Amino acid sequence: MEVLERPVDDDARRALRGHVGQRTVLVVTGSGGVGKTTNAAALGLFGARLGRRTLVITIDPARRLANALGLTALSHVPQRIDGALADAGAPPLTGDLFAMMLDIKAAWDDMLRRTAPNEETAKKILENRFYATLSRDLPGAHEFIACECLHHLASSGDWDLVVLDTPPTSNALDFLEAPARILAVLDNDAFRYFAQRKQSLGLRFLDASIVQGAAGRAQSVLARFTGAEVLEELGDFIVLLRDLYEPLTRRTRELQQMLRGEGTRFLVVTSPAPPALAEARLLLTELERRGLPLGALLVNRVTPTAGRAVGLLAEEHWERHLERAGVAPAAAARLAAVLDEAVRQQEKVARVEQASVAELLERHTHGAPLVRIPRLADAVHDAKRLVELLPWLGDLPAA
Amino acid sequence: MSTPPPLLSRQLHYVCGKGGVGKSVVACALARALVRQGERVLLAQVSAPDSHGPLLGVGVVNAEVREAEPGLFVVDIDPHAAMKEYALLTLKFEALYRTVFENRLTKAFLRFVPSMNELTMQGKIWWHAVEHHYSRIVVDCPSTGHGIKLLRTAQVIADAAPVGPLAEKTKKMAELVRDPTRTAVHIVTLPEELPVNEAHDLVAEVTRTGVAPLGYAVVNQVLGPLFDDQARAALTAVRAHTHDDVALAHLLDVAERRVEREQHERTQRARARDLGLPVIELPYLLQPRLARADIERLASVLQEGA
Numbered sequence: 001m002e003v004l005e006r007p008v009d010d011d012a013r014r015a016l017r018g019h020v021g022q023r024t025v026l027v028v029t030g031s032g033g034v035g036k037t038t039n040a041a042a043l044g045l046f047g048a049r050l051g052r053r054t055l056v057i058t059i060d061p062a063r064r065l066a067n068a069l070g071l072t073a074l075s076h077v078p079q080r081i082d083g084a085l086a087d088a089g090a091p092p093l094t095g096d097l098f099a100m101m102l103d104i105k106a107a108w109d110d111m112l113r114r115t116a117p118n119e120e121t122a123k124k125i126l127e128n129r130f131y132a133t134l135s136r137d138l139p140g141a142h143e144f145i146a147c148e149c150l151h152h153l154a155s156s157g158d159w160d161l162v163v164l165d166t167p168p169t170s171n172a173l174d175f176l177e178a179p180a181r182i183l184a185v186l187d188n189d190a191f192r193y194f195a196q197r198k199q200s201l202g203l204r205f206l207d208a209s210i211v212q213g214a215a216g217r218a219q220s221v222l223a224r225f226t227g228a229e230v231l232e233e234l235g236d237f238i239v240l241l242r243d244l245y246e247p248l249t250r251r252t253r254e255l256q257q258m259l260r261g262e263g264t265r266f267l268v269v270t271s272p273a274p275p276a277l278a279e280a281r282l283l284l285t286e287l288e289r290r291g292l293p294l295g296a297l298l299v300n301r302v303t304p305t306a307g308r309a310v311g312l313l314a315e316e317h318w319e320r321h322l323e324r325a326g327v328a329p330a331a332a333a334r335l336a337a338v339l340d341e342a343v344r345q346q347e348k349v350a351r352v353e354q355a356s357v358a359e360l361l362e363r364h365t366h367g368a369p370l371v372r373i374p375r376l377a378d379a380v381h382d383a384k385r386l387v388e389l390l391p392w393l394g395d396l397p398a399a
Numbered sequence: 400m401s402t403p404p405p406l407l408s409r410q411l412h413y414v415c416g417k418g419g420v421g422k423s424v425v426a427c428a429l430a431r432a433l434v435r436q437g438e439r440v441l442l443a444q445v446s447a448p449d450s451h452g453p454l455l456g457v458g459v460v461n462a463e464v465r466e467a468e469p470g471l472f473v474v475d476i477d478p479h480a481a482m483k484e485y486a487l488l489t490l491k492f493e494a495l496y497r498t499v500f501e502n503r504l505t506k507a508f509l510r511f512v513p514s515m516n517e518l519t520m521q522g523k524i525w526w527h528a529v530e531h532h533y534s535r536i537v538v539d540c541p542s543t544g545h546g547i548k549l550l551r552t553a554q555v556i557a558d559a560a561p562v563g564p565l566a567e568k569t570k571k572m573a574e575l576v577r578d579p580t581r582t583a584v585h586i587v588t589l590p591e592e593l594p595v596n597e598a599h600d601l602v603a604e605v606t607r608t609g610v611a612p613l614g615y616a617v618v619n620q621v622l623g624p625l626f627d628d629q630a631r632a633a634l635t636a637v638r639a640h641t642h643d644d645v646a647l648a649h650l651l652d653v654a655e656r657r658v659e660r661e662q663h664e665r666t667q668r669a670r671a672r673d674l675g676l677p678v679i680e681l682p683y684l685l686q687p688r689l690a691r692a693d694i695e696r697l698a699s700v701l702q703e704g705a
Contacts (some may be wrong), residue, residue, distance in 0.1 A: 032593060033592065033593040273419070273589070273591065274419035274420070274421070274589075275417050275418055275419030275420055275589070275593070275594055276419070277419060278418035278419035278542075279418065279419075306649075306650075306653050307649060308645065308646050308649040308650075309646065309649045309650040309652075309653045311646060312646035312647065312649070312650055313650070321644055321646070321647045322637060322647075324640075324644070325636075325637045325640035325641055325644070325647065326636060326637065326639075326640045327633055327636065327637055331629075331633055334629075334630070334633075335630055335633045335634070335637075338625050338626060338630050338654075339650060339653075339654055341625055342625055342626075342653055342654050342657040343650065343653050345622070345625075345657075345685060346653055346656070346657065348685035348686075349685060351687065352685060352686065352687045355687035355688075356687065375656070
């Protein structure tokens with residue numbers, strides 16, 4: 001049984017190092033509370049250590065990534081963070097490390113400017129009041145723009161490696177399907193009807209004298225209720241969106257190709273606790289079902305076996321070690337009994353964890369590497385912790 | 400207002416919680432505790448991989464109700480089997496059932512009718528509760544979200560379709576599930592931060608929707624304290640004098656890890672008590688796989704705690 005006293009350069013860590021050194025996109029997934037963000041940040045640091053120009057993106061509005069990097073906040077603009085890490089004692093980098101937090105509104109605005117057929121259309125959409133609602137409140141809007149942003153950044157040529165820290169949702173992979181869902185809304189019959197009507201006839205949307213029949217009456221009643229301008233604007237908005245449908249469909253297809261391609265690997269982070277393992281099992285199943293490539297399973301916060309302490313307890317009269325350290329004989333005997341039990345139980349916990357992880361591995365990872373990281377002493381949420389993580393992820397000093 | 404009867408004397412027990420907290424283990428232990436009290440118990444898992452069979456050592460549990468041992472009946476409620484049964488009851492003929500229900504389009508349609516699966520499962524539970532002479536039914540619910548969905552189904556359908564033959568049945572189902580003299584929803588959790596958060600969310604949702612009366616909070620896998628104040632003080636004292644005794648330093652690492660974990664566990668157990676439900680704590684048995692003997696041990700703890 002691996003003792004996990006110090007990291008060794010095994011096959012799994014070598015494989016992970018290969019992904020960090022060669023892939024373009026690493027998507028870090030996992031349930032909440034397993035150390036996903038910390039590991040995403042450490043992998044970014046590792047990438048920069050391997051000489052790559054690396055960007056770590058988080059979608060999570062909680063400041064976990066900023067905290068993990070020892071910063072107070074992150075913005076939508078990629079921010080160089082080499083300095084902050086060096087101050088915290090990070091080993092020298094040969095590449096560059098940047099981080100950003102996706103600002104949903106800014107990302108939507110960027111995307112529109114990139115995608116709209118011309119500046120005028122982009123401006124009109126940005127000023128339309130329905131645009132604000134759609135980009136903020138439509139279910140899946142956040143996930144949609146996160147995917148879009150990942151695709152844009154990864155294919156921009158500005159970065160060697162992009163590490164994405166996915167939000168801790170119950171179904172983290174759902175966000176990959178958001179683009180298709182949003183496009184389905186745009187492709188909806190009602191949208192098409194209004195869009196075609198307005199475009200082909202060149203009519204004012206609410207020209208009641210020309211739009212006859214029930215639809216026309218319904219519109220004019222609605223107009224009295226909401227104000228004609230509101231409906232007019234909605235009509236405009238729908239027409240404007242139609243211009244985006246083609247480019248967005250193409251880009252969604254490209255994104256799907258990118259996620260399934262050789263440049264991308266998914267990393268599943270879990271802890272050995274049964275609820276986290278249950279979620280990891282679902283994630284692994286989903287990855288497989290969607291044909292998305294698994295790079296490695298990272299099991300964080302593994303209870304190490306008691307290692308050398310077991311050897312000590314096997315010695316006859318080992319409690320003398322306590323006496324030599326200044327404990328009175330009576331107290332030493334009492335403390336020895338407690339310590340003995342603590343070691344015995346830790347060994348058992350380590351075995352239980354190992355058995356549950358082995359079961360997950362056997363059934364669901366199909367030979368993908370398993371990287372185990374021990375529960376490190378105190379969970380410091382700052383840059384020092386990242387540095388401590390590095391050797392466990394395969395960043396070992398040259399022998 | 401009369402006080403509801405003691406929890407274990409209620410007829411219908413739903414065991415809910417996040418995936419991996421040990422719902423199946425608790426459901427099995429609860430069923431065994433009830434059998435020991437002389438009850439005639441149906442233990443139902445809901446369309447799950449068979450976990451009850453191995454835990455109880457009673458062979459395979461499937462859609463056929465089976466008396467696994469005196470007083471303990473086991474079943475796996477499969478929504479498709481339940482729907483077929485219900486449809487056959489209504490349609491009377493197997494051939495007609497096939498024409499309608501094995502049809503590809505109907506199948507696709509039924510899959511997308513919201514709550515159809517939950518309704519047939521809940522209906523089956525209700526049918527067992529009303530038509531049969533089980534004095535207790537223990538339902539091992541699917542993970543959090545679904546567990547609540549299952550509880551709410553009858554009410555949702557009853558509200559949506561207030562008349563007709565289906566409405567009559569679902570209304571009675573909803574009444575049974577809501578009845579504090581007959582039903583209890585037990586929340587299973589672990590002494591860890593996120594599972595306790597989830598338990599709080601679950602309690603809040605059940606309370607807010609008023610869908611069913613709450614029962615026990617069961618804190619599973621409690622390690623318990625080894626180190627008292629004296630032992631902790633001794634540890635600190637020894638730490639100052641380990642110097643170059645490497646093995647002893649390593650032993651102290653183990654001890655400090657343990658003390659930290661005990662502290663964390665104490666905090667989370669306190670938070671579990673804040674759920675506002677009577678709490679039962681089950682010991683961490685430190686085994687990779689639990690078996691019948693472990694279930695019996697936990698059943699005893701449940702009996703004492705109740």
